[in-house]
Amino acid sequence: xxxxxxxxxxxxxxxxxxxxxxxxxxxxxxxxxxxxxxxxxxxxxxxxxxxxxxxxxxxxxxxxxxxxxxxxxxxxxxxxxxxxxxxxxxxxxxxxxxxxxxxxxxxxxxxxxxxxxxxxxxxxxxxxxxxxxxxxxxxxxxxxxxxxxxxxxxxxxxxxxxxxxxxxxxxxxxxxxxxxxxxxxxxxxxxxxxxxxxxxxxxxxxxxxxxxxxxxxxxxxxxxxxxxxxxxxxxxxxxxxxxxxxxxxxxxxxxxxxxxxxxxxxxxxxxxxxxxxxxxxxxxxxxxxxxxxxxxxxxxxxxxxxxxxxxxxxxxxxxxxxxxxxxxxxxxxxxxxxxxxxxxxxxxxxxxxxxxxxxxxxxxxxxxxxxxxxxxxxxxxxxxxxxxxxxxxxxxxxxxxxxxxxxxxxxxxxxxxxxxxxx
Amino acid sequence: xxxxxxxxxxxxxxxxxxxxxxxxxxxxxxxxxxxxxxxxxxxxxxxxxxxxxxxxxxxxxxxxxxxxxxxxxxxxxxxxxxxxxxxxxxxxxxxxxxxxxxxxxxxxxxxxxxxxxxxxxxxxxxxxxxxxxxxxxxxxxxxxxxxxxxxxxxxxxxxxxxxxxxxxxxxxxxxxxxxxxxxxxxxxxxxxxxxxxxxxxxxxxxxxxxxxxxxxxxxxxxxxxxxxxxxxxxxxxxxxxxxxxxxxxxxxxxxxxxxxxxxxxxxxxxxxxxxxxxxxxxxxxxxxxxxxxxxxxxxxxxxxxxxxxxxxxxxxxxxxxxxxxxxxxxxxxxxxxxxxxxxxxxxxxxxxxxxxxxxxxxxxxxxxxxxxxxxxxxxxxxxxxxxxxxxxxxxxxxxxxxxxxxxxxxxxxxxxxxxxxxx
Numbered sequence: 001x002x003x004x005x006x007x008x009x010x011x012x013x014x015x016x017x018x019x020x021x022x023x024x025x026x027x028x029x030x031x032x033x034x035x036x037x038x039x040x041x042x043x044x045x046x047x048x049x050x051x052x053x054x055x056x057x058x059x060x061x062x063x064x065x066x067x068x069x070x071x072x073x074x075x076x077x078x079x080x081x082x083x084x085x086x087x088x089x090x091x092x093x094x095x096x097x098x099x100x101x102x103x104x105x106x107x108x109x110x111x112x113x114x115x116x117x118x119x120x121x122x123x124x125x126x127x128x129x130x131x132x133x134x135x136x137x138x139x140x141x142x143x144x145x146x147x148x149x150x151x152x153x154x155x156x157x158x159x160x161x162x163x164x165x166x167x168x169x170x171x172x173x174x175x176x177x178x179x180x181x182x183x184x185x186x187x188x189x190x191x192x193x194x195x196x197x198x199x200x201x202x203x204x205x206x207x208x209x210x211x212x213x214x215x216x217x218x219x220x221x222x223x224x225x226x227x228x229x230x231x232x233x234x235x236x237x238x239x240x241x242x243x244x245x246x247x248x249x250x251x252x253x254x255x256x257x258x259x260x261x262x263x264x265x266x267x268x269x270x271x272x273x274x275x276x277x278x279x280x281x282x283x284x285x286x287x288x289x290x291x292x293x294x295x296x297x298x299x300x301x302x303x304x305x306x307x308x309x310x311x312x313x314x315x316x317x318x319x320x321x322x323x324x325x326x327x328x329x330x331x332x333x334x335x336x337x338x339x340x341x342x343x344x345x346x347x348x349x350x351x352x353x354x355x356x357x358x359x360x361x362x363x364x365x366x367x368x369x370x371x372x373x374x375x376x377x378x379x380x381x382x383x384x385x386x387x388x389x390x391x392x393x394x395x396x397x398x399x400x401x402x403x404x405x406x407x408x409x410x411x412x413x414x415x416x417x418x419x420x421x422x423x
Numbered sequence: 424x425x426x427x428x429x430x431x432x433x434x435x436x437x438x439x440x441x442x443x444x445x446x447x448x449x450x451x452x453x454x455x456x457x458x459x460x461x462x463x464x465x466x467x468x469x470x471x472x473x474x475x476x477x478x479x480x481x482x483x484x485x486x487x488x489x490x491x492x493x494x495x496x497x498x499x500x501x502x503x504x505x506x507x508x509x510x511x512x513x514x515x516x517x518x519x520x521x522x523x524x525x526x527x528x529x530x531x532x533x534x535x536x537x538x539x540x541x542x543x544x545x546x547x548x549x550x551x552x553x554x555x556x557x558x559x560x561x562x563x564x565x566x567x568x569x570x571x572x573x574x575x576x577x578x579x580x581x582x583x584x585x586x587x588x589x590x591x592x593x594x595x596x597x598x599x600x601x602x603x604x605x606x607x608x609x610x611x612x613x614x615x616x617x618x619x620x621x622x623x624x625x626x627x628x629x630x631x632x633x634x635x636x637x638x639x640x641x642x643x644x645x646x647x648x649x650x651x652x653x654x655x656x657x658x659x660x661x662x663x664x665x666x667x668x669x670x671x672x673x674x675x676x677x678x679x680x681x682x683x684x685x686x687x688x689x690x691x692x693x694x695x696x697x698x699x700x701x702x703x704x705x706x707x708x709x710x711x712x713x714x715x716x717x718x719x720x721x722x723x724x725x726x727x728x729x730x731x732x733x734x735x736x737x738x739x740x741x742x743x744x745x746x747x748x749x750x751x752x753x754x755x756x757x758x759x760x761x762x763x764x765x766x767x768x769x770x771x772x773x774x775x776x777x778x779x780x781x782x783x784x785x786x787x788x789x790x791x792x793x794x795x796x797x798x799x800x801x802x803x804x805x806x807x808x809x810x811x812x813x814x815x816x817x818x819x820x821x822x823x824x825x826x827x828x829x830x831x832x833x834x835x836x837x838x839x840x841x842x843x844x845x846x
Contacts, residue, residue, distance in 0.1 A: 003541070003548055031622055035641040047626055049803065058686040063508045085658075085688050089617030089629045103686040105730070107629045118685055124426055127687070150804050157807065164834070165645070166806030169638040169732055173631070173803050177623035195510030195528055200600035202472055206512045208596070215592040218458040222588070235508075262541055263481040263526040264550070265508050307528070309592055336838040338785040362761040365827050367788050380472065380596050381573050383589030384580065404788050411587070412835040415759040416657055418503055 003262060005283035007290075010318055010353070013281040017202045017294050018303055018333065020280070021326045024183040024252070031171055036224065037181035043157045046174045048147035053108040055084075056144050060099040060121060060131055061112035064139040075122055075132035083127075084109060099131055108143060115142040139417045147281045148263040160331035187225040187320075188251035189216055192233045192240075192259035192267055193307060211380060212257040212305075212312045215322060219316050220255070225324040235265040241274065248300045252327055255320055258307030260291040268304040270291055285394070289315045293373035309380050314389060315353050315419045337406045340367035342390065343418050347398035354394075357386035360409065362420045370418055387411045426685060428706035428714075433741055433776070433839035436704040440717050441756065443703065443724055444749045447606040447675070454594055457586045460604035461751045466580045471570035471595045476531040478507075479567045483522040483544060483554055484535035487562040498545055498555035506550075507532060522554055531566060538565040542661055583754035583836035608750035610648040610743075611637055611674035615656045615663075615682035615690055616730060634803060635654065635680040635728075635735045642680070642739050648747040658688040666695065671723045675750055678743055679731030683714040683763050691716055691727040708775040708817070712738045732766060736777050737812060740833045760829045765813065770821035777817075783832065784841045792830045793841055810834045 008016075026040030028140060055061065070076040078099040082092045094100065094111030101117060102108070105264075114137035118124035122132030150156065156170050157163075163171075163179070171179055172398035196210040197203065213229060220227040230247050233240055233256070248254055260267040260282070272279045272295050280294040280301070289311030293304040303323065305315035325333045343361060348354075358371040369390040374384050391406040392398055399405055429639060431439075449463030485501060492517035493499040501522040504540065505515045509528035517534030525531070525538060537560035541547035545555030573579065579593050580586075586594075588600070599828055619633040620626065634654060635666055643650040653670050656663055657680070664704065682691040683705070695702045695718050705719040705725070712734030716727040740758075748756045766784060771777075784791040792813045795805050814829040815821055822828055 031637060032640070035644070050631070051626055052628060056685055058689075083687065085618075086616055086686075087630050101687065103688060104684060105616070105631070119426065124685075126632075145459050154804075156804055161807075164807055165638045166736070166803075166809060167642045168641050169634040169806050170803050171737075172622045172634040172637045174630060175622060175626070193509055193528070195508075199598060201596045201598075203470055203598070207510050207529070208473070209598060210591040211595040214595045215452060215588045217455070218588045218591050221458070227805075260545075261481055261527060263509075264506065264524070265526060267480075275668060288833050312590070313592075332837065337786045338838050341788050362763075362790060365762045365764050365790050367785060367790055379572050380589075381579060383592050384584075384587055386589060409836065409838065413832065414755065415761050415832065 007283040009282055009285050013208035013284050013294070013325065014319060014334070015324060016280045017301060017303070017323060018326050020062065020283055020296060021323060023329050024327055026180050027183050028178045028180055031168065031177055033167070034171070034179040034181060035168060037163050037179070038224065038330050039157055039159055039161045039163060039177055039178040040182045040329065041159045043171065043176065045150045045152050045154045045156050048152045049173065049182065050144055050146060050148070053146050054144045054286060055102045055104060055115050056142060057109060057115065057117045059115050059117040060103060060133070061094065061102040061109055061115050062099045062137060063096070063111060064114040064134065064137045064141065064174050066097060067114070067116070067133050067136045070133045070136045072134045075134045077130050077132050080129055080131055082109065098374040111316050113139045113143065117142070122237060128307055132353050139203050160329050162330065171260055182329040184224060184226045185252040185324055186228055186250065187220045188228045188247045188254040188322065189213060189220065190230040190247070191257045191307070192231050192235060194234060196232050202264065206215065211309055212307065215309070215313065216255060216257065216316060217339050220320070220324065223321045223324040224328050226282070233267070235259065235267045237267055237270050240267045241276065244302065245298055248298045251300070253323055254302045256302065256304045257312050260293045260304045260306055271295065287350055287352050287354040290352060294319070309383060313383055313386070317408070335408055335410065337391070337408050338367070339404045340407045342401055342403050342405045343368040343370040343400050345399065345401045346371060349396040349398065350394060352394050354392040355389040356392060357382065358390045359385065359387040359416055360407065360413045363418070368418060369405055387413055430706040430708050431704055432708050436707050436717070437742060437745060439703045440724060440726070440746060441749050443719060444746060446752050447608055447750055449603050450606050452599045452604055453792065454591065454600055454602050456528045457594070457599070457604060458588070461588050461753050462580055462737065463580055463603040463605045463752065464582045464585060465578050466594065466599065468573045468575050468577045468579050471575045472573040472596065473567055473571070476569050477567045478525045478527060478529050478531060478538050479528050479565060480538065480540045481554070482525060482538050482540040484517065484525040484532055484538050485522045485556065485560060486517055486519065487537040487560045487564065488538070489520060490559045493556045493559045495557045498557045498797045500553050500555050503552055503554055506647045515648055536562045536566065540565070568643065581754065583752050585753065590728040593626060605752045607647060607649045607674065608675040608747055609651055610643045610747065611651045611653055611670050611677040612636060612643065612732070613653040613656050614680045615658065616831065618658060619655050634732055635730065638732070638736065639678060639680065639739060643743070644746065646747040647751050656690070658682065658690045660690055660693050660697070663690045663694060664699065668721055668727065671721045674723070676723065676746055677725045679725065679727045680735050683716045683729055684726045687803070694718065710773055710777040710791060712777050713775060719740070732806060733780070736806055736809070740812065740831070758831055758833065760814070760831050761790070762827045763792035763830045765822050765824055765826050765828045766791040766793040768824045769794060769815055770809050772819040772821065773815065773817060774818050777815040778812040779815060780805065782808065782810040782839055783830065783836045785838055786841070791841060792828055810836055
């Protein structure tokens with residue numbers, strides 16, 4: 001079916017792939033290793049937070065009723081009966097006319113119901129037997145009540161959430177020294193093509209160095225997969241079948257680059273005609289990368305990306321990253337597209353939606369999508385500048401500067417400024 | 424100077440810190456380990472890219488002059504003299520009336536000056552001794568010329584750039600098996616306070632588990648530093664001086680959390696009065712985290728963050744991340760603030776600029792900044808939701824929904840939808 005492929009949309013292609021994916025099992029890791037992993041189950045608050053009434057500032061714990069008459073001119077004097085540091089358990093219950101020095105995070109003494117900060121007392125720098133209270137306090141003022149932030153038993157993080165630094169903090173607070181996480185999917189990776197040299201090989205006429213494998217390996221790891229690199233594969237179909245079958249035993253998904261088009265030696269394209277293979281898709285309504293292919297072999301998915309570096313990069317973001325996130329059990333498998341105003345006109349006709357590499361620009365609260373001026377998909381030199389894909393719909397007229405376009409953000413925006421003149 | 428600190432702006436504080444930082448030396452790493460590192464020098468194209476005239480598609484290499492009369496109705500028939508796969512060196516120069524089958528990425532044969540794709544020939548699926556060319560070609564059509572993407576000697580990536588997946592690809596293409604990168608800075612990390620328990624210790628009255636160290640450790644590693652965790656430090660000033668002096672020998676910068684306020688046991692605050700210490704700042708016009716402190720000791724910077732988890736988190740992004748990026752020699756040390764429309768009104772008065780945690784929302788190309796509804800800085804449970812800080816200027820009236828506000832984006836936007844009703 002070299003020249004008679006059935007074209008489907010990016011959406012349909014991704015759907016066909018995702019519905020064939022299982023989910024990884026789980027494992028426990030020490031919390032120190034949990035950053036960037038995916039929670040394998042809901043996590044609960046093991047205690048109230050805070051788990052005792054505490055002071056949110058440095059000052060004096062008082063009985064509010066004792067401060068009713070206090071003013072800057074006529075401060076109320078209270079007897080200081082104790083100093084309570086963070087970590088201490090107070091030993092003295094406050095009686096009428098008494099106060100305790102209390103530090104940020106320290107436990108409120110019995111009898112106290114309000115806290116005044118040092119700066120609102122007389123002579124805040126002095127440590128003395130008495131304190132002058134310069135304003136009245138309401139019961140409960142400046143007291144962090146037990147459980148006011150989080151009640152014991154509340155869900156603090158959900159299954160399928162990425163564990164970020166904030167998640168680490170809340171898990172540590174509730175004593176989760178070990179965290180149940182989803183096992184990282186093992187993503188096999190190889191390139192096809194006898195023209196490929198390794199990075200440390202000298203160039204010879206007709207051949208080029210393999211750039212896709214190192215690029216994809218970095219992206220796989222960054223997306224949360226374990227990249228397993230296999231040697232470049234020759235273009236012999238029988239050898240390829242045997243090799244891929246062996247590799248598939250070791251991985252959850254196999255990602256290849258190259259060999260998907262209509263060339264005489266395009267082994268991944270040829271493979272889709274074999275009886276052992278179940279084709280998921282091999283022609284997608286998109287530029288670049290329309291021959292991007294996926295098939296099932298030995299019950300496992302192969303995602304065969306284009307060998308063109310730009311198309312390979314796009315194919316990773318459209319198909320491989322969601323695959324890794326889905327296998328990882330992530331809540332959000334697909335990046336939400338947003339809308340932005342096109343920063344410069346792009347009027348080149350295209351029969352399919354075109355994904356331009358670029359970046360987001362912000363001006364007075366309005367989002368602009370700046371296409372990289374070098375639109376050549378194969379241009380290796382500008383891959384590193386890409387932070388998003390700008391989707392130009394199919395058709396003959398493209399989009400004008402200022403038109404709203406769909407944007408797929410694939411990297412953290414660096415909020416670069418716009419290139420070229422302002423609109 | 425417990426109650427008489429000099430207040431400075433966030434900008435000034437960061438400036439005072441950054442001007443005291445040196446730059447790390449460099450080292451060579453294998454390209455497989457280079458992702459996320461910072462380039463230590465400019466990198467150059469070692470060859471032209473492509474380094475030979477090549478075909479960007481699967482088809483036939485021809486002499487354009489032979490195709491002048493070709494049309495769909497009257498195809499020109501050419502003799503096929505060779506098949507050139509990617510990686511091959513062509514062996515036959517094209518004579519008049521001849522063509523070579525040529526695959527994507529393959530070297531152009533001598534004599535050829537244009538390429539026609541299979542689909543524009545007669546019977547594209549057949550491999551035959553002749554080919555029917557169904558349209559005329561211009562000289563140079565569909566030929567990727569040597570050096571057309573990048574000329575030998577061009578800078579392909581600059582000193583101080585982060586090495587992302589695209590950088591990996593271009594470095595691999597030019598044969599950089601080893602890459603000069605800036606050494607990762609060693610960031611010491613400890614918490615102060617006897618109230619802190621480790622994550623695996625049971626809670627006891629008055630004490631809490633340490634959440635800042637694990638959170639900061641994850642953030643330091645993510646920002647490109649090597650976190651070195653030291654034990655919690657007691658609040659004895661003399662012991663602290665000795666301990667910190669020892670730790671500083673092992674690190675480039677020391678980050679602490681806690682002990683910066685006006686409490687009786689705030690050891691980091693007390694340290695700034697010691698003759699060995701040179702104070703950089705200890706009061707910043709911001710909420711939360713105004714007592715965030717920095718000092719030089721033994722010629723090395725200490726950044727003493729607030730122990731309050733929300734203030735600690737903010738202090739990391741405002742001061743520690745730029746420190747790590749600066750030590751790493753990164754081009755962009757500071758995150759550019761952007762503007763967005765405030766999604767909901769925030770009218771609480773504040774004497775200093777207030778940094779609200781939140782996230783960016785996009786609606787029809789307009790950016791909105793959505794504050795997290797729980798504004799309590801100490802609220803550990805919502806740290807994980809934060810993707811940006813929304814800066815509410817000092818003053819009595821705050822900002823209304825729809826007002827433009829400054830936003831500091833600290834994590835990749837997940838483009839969540841807005842909470843609450845639409846404007």
